[in-house]
Amino acid sequence: xxxxxxxxxxxxxxxxxxxxxxxxxTRRSPVASALWLVNTLFALAAIFVLLDAHFLAAVxxxxxxxxxxxxxxxxxxxxxxxGQTTDMLGWAGRLVMLAVGLLLTVELWVLTRVAPSxxxxxxxxxxxxxxxxxAVGVIAEPLLRDFMIPFEVVSVLLLAAIVGxxxxxxxxx
Amino acid sequence: MLLGPSLAVSxxxxxxxxxxxxxxxxxxxxxxxxELMLNAVNLTCSWARRGR
Numbered sequence: 001x002x003x004x005x006x007x008x009x010x011x012x013x014x015x016x017x018x019x020x021x022x023x024x025x026t027r028r029s030p031v032a033s034a035l036w037l038v039n040t041l042f043a044l045a046a047i048f049v050l051l052d053a054h055f056l057a058a059v060x061x062x063x064x065x066x067x068x069x070x071x072x073x074x075x076x077x078x079x080x081x082x083g084q085t086t087d088m089l090g091w092a093g094r095l096v097m098l099a100v101g102l103l104l105t106v107e108l109w110v111l112t113r114v115a116p117s118x119x120x121x122x123x124x125x126x127x128x129x130x131x132x133x134x135a136v137g138v139i140a141e142p143l144l145r146d147f148m149i150p151f152e153v154v155s156v157l158l159l160a161a162i163v164g165x166x167x168x169x170x171x172x173x
Numbered sequence: 174m175l176l177g178p179s180l181a182v183s184x185x186x187x188x189x190x191x192x193x194x195x196x197x198x199x200x201x202x203x204x205x206x207x208e209l210m211l212n213a214v215n216l217t218c219s220w221a222r223r224g225r
Contacts, residue, residue: 014182021186021209025193030201037205040186044212051179053219060215068208076201089196101192108184 010050017043030076034069041065055135179216186213 017040024036041064048057089097129138143151186209193206 010178014178017182018185018189021189024209025189025196025202025206030199033202033205037209040209041212044186044216047179047182047216048219051219056215056219060212064208064212072201072205079201089198093196097192097196100195101188104191105185105188108187109181111180111184 010047013043013046013050016040017047031073034072034076037072038065038069041069052130054130055139183213183216186210186216 020036020039020043024033024040027033027036041060045057045060045065048054048060133141190206190208190210190213193209194203197203197206
């Protein structure tokens, strides 16, 4: 299904994503925040399907909505933040947040005005690529050929992060 | 095509993530807001890939 056939579906999922994200950052309980974030991630996965990025949508559901959010929920429940009343800032902080958020939205919106035109982004290009190489091949080829070095550097970085987390968590090794 | 709207959705999600990072003090919630920003960037990248 292409975006041209389904603009209303796109708008529906866009609204779900934005409203869930807004609810996520305003909920008092971290668990509620995490669950609203899962809702946002599912809506984004649906948008990925509409944009012909089927593999990305599947990975979004499996990795983000599945693995990462379960990890977040584990951490929240292990830390047990129940006694905490609220972690939100006062009225001054809210005003700063609104101002910065609106400023950033307007700035990014202006940036979308100078986005590449339709000639540079033919709507059928992704479908043809997917039919030619398969949904996984479209992702795998640039990742493991063009961006091989950054990919490996990120994996080393993640290994360092794991070691750092273990060192921080266990004071006495 | 919905290139503009799609980028606008991405912009709004990114701004919401930034606002959340500024708004909350809880480290876990700040991490979740960072995830929100990363996903917004993912949305723009899924469009950029169509140009290849």
